[in-house]
Structure formats: C-alpha cells, structure tokens
Amino acid sequence: MRMSDGPTVAEDVFINASPATVWALITDLDAIGRWSPEYQGGEWIEGATGPAVGARFKGHNKREDREWESQSIITVCDVERTLAWAVGREPSSAGASWRFELTPQDSGTHVRQQVIIGPGPSGLTAVIDQRPDLEEKIIANRCAEHSRNMQATLQGLKAAAEQGA
Numbered sequence: 001m002r003m004s005d006g007p008t009v010a011e012d013v014f015i016n017a018s019p020a021t022v023w024a025l026i027t028d029l030d031a032i033g034r035w036s037p038e039y040q041g042g043e044w045i046e047g048a049t050g051p052a053v054g055a056r057f058k059g060h061n062k063r064e065d066r067e068w069e070s071q072s073i074i075t076v077c078d079v080e081r082t083l084a085w086a087v088g089r090e091p092s093s094a095g096a097s098w099r100f101e102l103t104p105q106d107s108g109t110h111v112r113q114q115v116i117i118g119p120g121p122s123g124l125t126a127v128i129d130q131r132p133d134l135e136e137k138i139i140a141n142r143c144a145e146h147s148r149n150m151q152a153t154l155q156g157l158k159a160a161a162e163q164g165a
Helices: 019-026 029-035 123-130 132-162
Strands: 008-015 039-045 056-063 066-078 082-087 096-105 108-117
Touching: 008 132, 019 029, 019 096, 019 108, 019 132, 029 039, 029 056, 029 132, 066 096, 108 132, 123 132
Parallel strands: none
Antiparallel strands: 008 108, 039 056, 056 066, 066 082, 082 096, 096 108
C-alpha cells in the first residue's frame, strides 16, 4: 500500500452501554488520552468548547522517543452517531482523518474507530520522503501500530463505559 492509496485502518468493539454513555466518553478529549497509547489528551481551541462541525482542538501525542502536538478540525458531529475530525488546518490536506461511528445494537453500542492516512503531510510522509524505497513497509508498520493502538483505546473505552465512568 502507498500513501496515494489512502491507507485505512478500522477496529470495532461492542460496548454494553448506551450510545449516550459512549458519546460522552469519546467527546471528552482527555478521556480518550487515558486509554490510547499514543494520543495523550487535548483541549478545545479557538473558542471551541465542545464538539461541533468546524470546532478545533489541539491534541498531545507521544510515541516512543517523540512527542508532538497536532491541531484538528471536527468534520462530522452527529450526536450519539458519528464524530470525525481531520488532523491539520484544512480537511482537504489532512495528515489523517479519524472517526468514531456508534450504532445502537441489542442492549448496547457497536463502536467503530477508523483512520485514513493522508492525503496531506505528516510525520509519516517525512519518514517516507527519507526512504521512498521503503514506502510500503513504512505504511504497513504504521497501520499495524494504529491497529494495536485503536484496539487498546477501544478496550479502555469499553471498560469505562461499562463501569459507568
């Protein structure tokens, strides 16, 4: 897979809690940071106080020997259904686009977390620029890392939601 393919990773979990309970957790910028191995939390910026299309937030991230901040913009906010954001100033040049999709199911909620890498520049594209001959391997490794991180995040979300946190 190459950057031009729009590498995508998605993970799913069933949570025995209502969409309202899950929504409250996924829209709490610091709550997700408690479960994610990479995303460490964040804050609303530029006057935003919560999720709404066009609202911006700053995220704090950490990987192994590297820490960075990113700015994101909410692109979809369908309460108790879908929360999506683009990393960067403009969705059309996002370094990545993330989303949570909530679907009522039986006595709980099916949750899907997804990321589409690109099309804009990011730390990943900087690494690929240094070693274009390894692009497919670099992307495969990052996708595998995203998958592991998303699984951990979703398991933390599940535990918190089911405990009524």
